[in-house]
Amino acid sequence: MARNTIDSIEREMDRLxxxxxxxxxxxxxxxxxGAVLQFxxxxxxxxxxxxxxxxxxxxxxxxxxxxxxGVSWEELVDFMSKGVDKVxxxxxxxxx
Numbered sequence: 557m558a559r560n561t562i563d564s565i566e567r568e569m570d571r572l573x574x575x576x577x578x579x580x581x582x583x584x585x586x587x588x589x590g591a592v593l594q595f596x597x598x599x600x601x602x603x604x605x606x607x608x609x610x611x612x613x614x615x616x617x618x619x620x621x622x623x624x625x626g627v628s629w630e631e632l633v634d635f636m637s638k639g640v641d642k643v644x645x646x647x648x649x650x651x652x
Contacts, residue, residue, distance in 0.1 A: 587612050
């Protein structure tokens with residue numbers, strides 16, 4: 557029984573270390589509402605690459621092509637941590 561508990565704790569520690577590494581890589585959410593991020597995400601080994609835009613509103617992030625609900629920065633980082641190499645902050649717009 558003690559071995560199962562230790563294994564469980566070690567798995568949880570590994571999960572938390574991975575989450576810490578992800579948050580350190582992407583940084584803290586210091587973005588104001590209205591901020592826009594753009595990134596490409598690959599799915600699977602050599603799979604399809606999709607482009608995403610995330611906009612921050614009322615403290616939550618809303619993604620194109622995904623859920624219709626806002627997500628926290630930690631949830632967005634979790635989504636970006638697999639298959640995303642670079643994230644761009646959109647700072648300039650062109651009127652159409």
